[in-house]
Amino acid sequence: MSRVAYVNGQYHPHGQAMVHVEDRGFQFADGVYEVWSIFDGRMADFDGHMTRLHRSLNELRIDIPMSREALTRVLHETIRRNRVRNGIVYLQVTRGTARRDHPFPAEGTPPSVIVTSRSISASEAEAQAKKGVAILTQPDIRWGRCDIKTVGLLANVLAKQAAREAGAYEAWMVDEMGLVTEGSSTNAWIVDEHGKLRTRDTQANILKGITRTALMALIQQEKLELDERPFSVDEAKRAREAFFTAAGAFVMPAVSIDGTTIGDGTPGPIATRLRTLYLEQARRDAI
Structure with a gap:
């Protein structure tokens, strides 16, 4: 067609x-x-x-x-x-x-x-989520108003291309302090080494992801501990779990960052559970 x-x-x-x-x-x-x-x-x-x-x-x-x-x-x-x-x-x-x-x-x-x-293809996306994907970090060279969803995406394109050439699914942007801001087209999350969910606060001029916002409501519903606070690349590599959220990826588990295995190298239980909950809600509430 x-x-x-x-x-x-x-x-x-x-x-x-x-x-x-x-x-x-x-x-x-x-x-x-x-x-x-x-x-x-x-x-x-x-x-x-x-x-x-x-x-x-x-x-x-x-x-x-x-x-x-x-x-x-x-x-x-x-x-x-x-x-x-x-x-x-x-x-x-x-x-x-x-x-x-x-x-x-x-x-x-x-x-x-x-x-x-x-x-x-929903089946291809599910297969990726069950296996988990790789992340590559890249310097964040974008303009200062990333809170606006503009079509000016050249820096994002370069980061995403670098990820694809390295065999990774997504790129996570890193600021001059070594802290992860967000993905090239996603919001970045970890379950840190202490078991706490972490994602960067939106006061840092990152995009206020709609999937991110929906997931935060589900996290509260599940009574999980969430800390809206930046995390470093090193913290992400030591994390129990890593994942990212976006309208096209939903909740996508990541199993490696810059070649470093996250956790046991398989999608973690929290990311997997949150993906299931999000998809159930999204299907139920779609118009």
């Missing part, structure tokens, strides 16, 4: 979907995005992603392109037209098309809206 993309009010065959050469997302990475996981044709963590989208737009002073209701219809229709049962739907909003110039274009320039959707 051929895929379909929504671009600025129209649905196009995926291979023919285009934006203008002077779209500011293309010229300046002047835009934001969100990704929803899809379970049985429905979007998980819908409100959290929509709320973060509006915050990102407001932080960059990009006009909200349409009402929440209209945008929800577009997302659902894109999923339907692509016949996606399990996968993702991707939304990108840019400041629109205007003559290339660094300052904002004239007031009233309409934002560009792009939506795509594709299927992802």
Whole structure:
């Protein structure tokens, strides 16, 4: 089946979907995005992603392109037209098309809206989670507003590519103090050597992950001890467990960091349990 993309009010065959050469997302990475996981044709963590989208737009002073209701219809229709049962739907909003110039274009320039959707094999993701994945650490060279989900992802791309070339699934960014900030497209977690769950606080200008937020509620429900505090690479390598969270990865156990085996080299019980709980909730609450 051929895929379909929504671009600025129209649905196009995926291979023919285009934006203008002077779209500011293309010229300046002047835009934001969100990704929803899809379970049985429905979007998980819908409100959290929509709320973060509006915050990102407001932080960059990009006009909200349409009402929440209209945008929800577009997302659902894109999923339907692509016949996606399990996968993702991707939304990108840019400041629109205007003559290339660094300052904002004239007031009233309409934002560009792009939506795509594709299927992802649930069985392949489960196989990875049961085996666990590898992590490579990389220097964090990103800009200072990583709390905004912008399309300016070059540093993330370079980190992810370094991970793939090293045979790892994900890269964890490390600041100048040797502390892990977050993954190239995920939030980083460990169960430290004392058995306490750790993840970095979002005051450090890391992205407030929606899966991260949902997982924190489940952690509280399970009465697990959580410490929102930075951890070093050395602490991560000594940890009982390591894992990361994201809309596409859910809760993904990691079994090595820079070649160092974590725990006994298999996915830990806490990460495995949290993945099960998250997937149950996400499927139940998807819209």
